[in-house]
Amino acid sequence: MAKDNKITFYDLQHASGCTTSPFVWATKYAIAHKGFELDIVDGGFTGIMDRTGGRSERLPAIQDDGEWVLDSWLIAEYLDEKYPDRPTLIGDPSIKPLAQFLETWLWKTVVGPWARAFAVEYRDRCKPEDIQYITESRLRMWGKPMEELVVGREDVFPKVLPELELLRGILREHKWLGGESPNYADYRALAVFLWAASVADTPPMTEDEPLRDWIERGFDLFGGLGRHPGMSPLFGLKMREGDPEPFAKGPSLVAGLVKRNTGPASTRAETDHITGKGEKTPA
Ligand SMILES: N[C@@H](CCC(=O)N[C@@H](CS)C(=O)NCC(=O)O)C(=O)O
Numbered sequence: 001m002a003k004d005n006k007i008t009f010y011d012l013q014h015a016s017g018c019t020t021s022p023f024v025w026a027t028k029y030a031i032a033h034k035g036f037e038l039d040i041v042d043g044g045f046t047g048i049m050d051r052t053g054g055r056s057e058r059l060p061a062i063q064d065d066g067e068w069v070l071d072s073w074l075i076a077e078y079l080d081e082k083y084p085d086r087p088t089l090i091g092d093p094s095i096k097p098l099a100q101f102l103e104t105w106l107w108k109t110v111v112g113p114w115a116r117a118f119a120v121e122y123r124d125r126c127k128p129e130d131i132q133y134i135t136e137s138r139l140r141m142w143g144k145p146m147e148e149l150v151v152g153r154e155d156v157f158p159k160v161l162p163e164l165e166l167l168r169g170i171l172r173e174h175k176w177l178g179g180e181s182p183n184y185a186d187y188r189a190l191a192v193f194l195w196a197a198s199v200a201d202t203p204p205m206t207e208d209e210p211l212r213d214w215i216e217r218g219f220d221l222f223g224g225l226g227r228h229p230g231m232s233p234l235f236g237l238k239m240r241e242g243d244p245e246p247f248a249k250g251p252s253l254v255a256g257l258v259k260r261n262t263g264p265a266s267t268r269a270e271t272d273h274i275t276g277k278g279e280k281t282p283a
Contacts, residue, residue: 001065002036002064002065003065004037005035005036005037006036006037006038006039007031007036007037007038007039007062007063007064008039008041008062008063008064009027009028009031009038009039009040009041009060009062010041010043010048010051010052010056010059010060010061010062010063011024011028011040011041011042011043011059011060012024012043012044012045012048012059012060013042013043013044013127014044014125014126014127014198014230015044015125015126015127015128016125016228016229016230017042017228017230018125018198018228018229018230018231019194019198019228020122020125020195020198020199021059021060021195022111022188022191022192022194022195023059023060023072023191024059024060024072025187025190025191025194025195025226026072026076026184026187026188026190026191027060027062027072027075027076028060028225029187029190029191029221029222029225030072030075030076030079030089030184030187031062031075031079032221032222032225033087033089033182033183033184033187033222034079034083034086034087034089035086035087044126044127044129044130045126045127045130045133045134046127046129046130046133047129052068052070055068055070056070058070058071060072060075062075062078064078064082065082073096076089076090076184077090088183089183089184089187090183090184091183095183095184095185098185099177099184099185099188099189100188102167102177102185102188102189103188103189103192105166106167106189106192107192109160109163109164110160110163110164110192110196111192111195113156113159113160114156114160114196114199114200114204116142116149116150116153116156117149117150117153117156117157117204118150118196118199118200118201119138119142119146119149119150120146120147120149120150120201121199121200121201122134122138122146122199123135123138123146125198125199125230154240157202157204157205157237158237158239158240158243158244158246159244160204161205161206161209161237161244161246161247162244162245162246162247164211164247165247165248165252167189167211168210168211168247168248168252169251169252169253169258170253171210171211171214172210172251172252172253173253173258176214177189182218182221186218190214190215190218190219190226193211193215193218193219193234194218194219194226194231196234197219197226197231197232197233197234198228198230198231198232199232200232200233200234201232202237203232203233203234203235203236203237204234204237205234205235205236205237205246206235206236206237206238206239206246206247207235207236209234209235209246209247210247212235215234255270256270
């Protein structure tokens with residue numbers, strides 16, 4: 001049992017102390033969801049091996065009851081297995097592949113373009129001792145200096161937003177991905193926006209973003225776990241003339257996906273529309 005209800009959490013932080021990395025954010029939320037306090041070991045990108053006693057080059061990592069767990073998914077699974085009487089993170093085995101599907105899509109549509117668009121800020125917010133390592137390692141990873149990656153980013157933000165419609169459609173229908181209360185799928189998806197807020201020197205989403213309600217509720221969870229002063233506003237992007245519509249103004253999912261068929265009355269409007277019965281005959 002975690003001593004004093006605390007789990008030792010190896011954080012990955014910017015100079016402000018704000019957590020960066022979606023993996024690390026999701027894990028912070030997972031620990032809080034289980035009702036534990038975070039006993040945070042501060043630190044940035046360099047020295048991870050030293051802090052973890054040579055056990056890991058990557059974070060998050062936790063230490064609990066003498067046991068080390070070194071990977072965000074493994075940590076969530078460990079917490080559910082070790083503490084089954086506390087609120088469940090994953091619950092059903094189907095949640096893992098479905099959350100991974102959602103997350104892979106979010107990384108492709110959002111994290112990839114935003115990471116490049118915010119690359120300079122991501123480096124500049126790092127702890128001073130991390131800057132050289134981040135500059136060199138990310139040059140190898142991205143193949144271009146950060147100053148080049150951010151060029152033209154004002155055209156990138158408006159293009160990303162319409163892609164988020166699939167997530168918006170689902171969250172119009174459900175309070176959380178977990179249903180009435182959040183589960184680990186919510187934390188994996190929220191982690192993308194928590195990470196974005198840790199690097200966004202300019203807001204990447206519009207003020208009236210429909211995902212805003214879910215994002216704000218998510219940031220407020222666990223006494224405002226996602227409200228570190230080192231984070232920046234996500235909402236406030238001004239669309240320019242000629243930019244695509246950032247989001248659908250009406251329902252955006254195919255009716256058959258979200259409407260439940262409870263008999264002909266429930267499908268009448270759709271049937272009338274596709275059979276032409278609803279159309280007035282010309283006089
Ligand atoms: N599979 C790991 C991935 C962890 C990971 O890649 N963490 C990154 C942070 S985004 C890291 O520690 N990077 C250290 C570095 O870049 O040197 C997990 O899910 O925890």
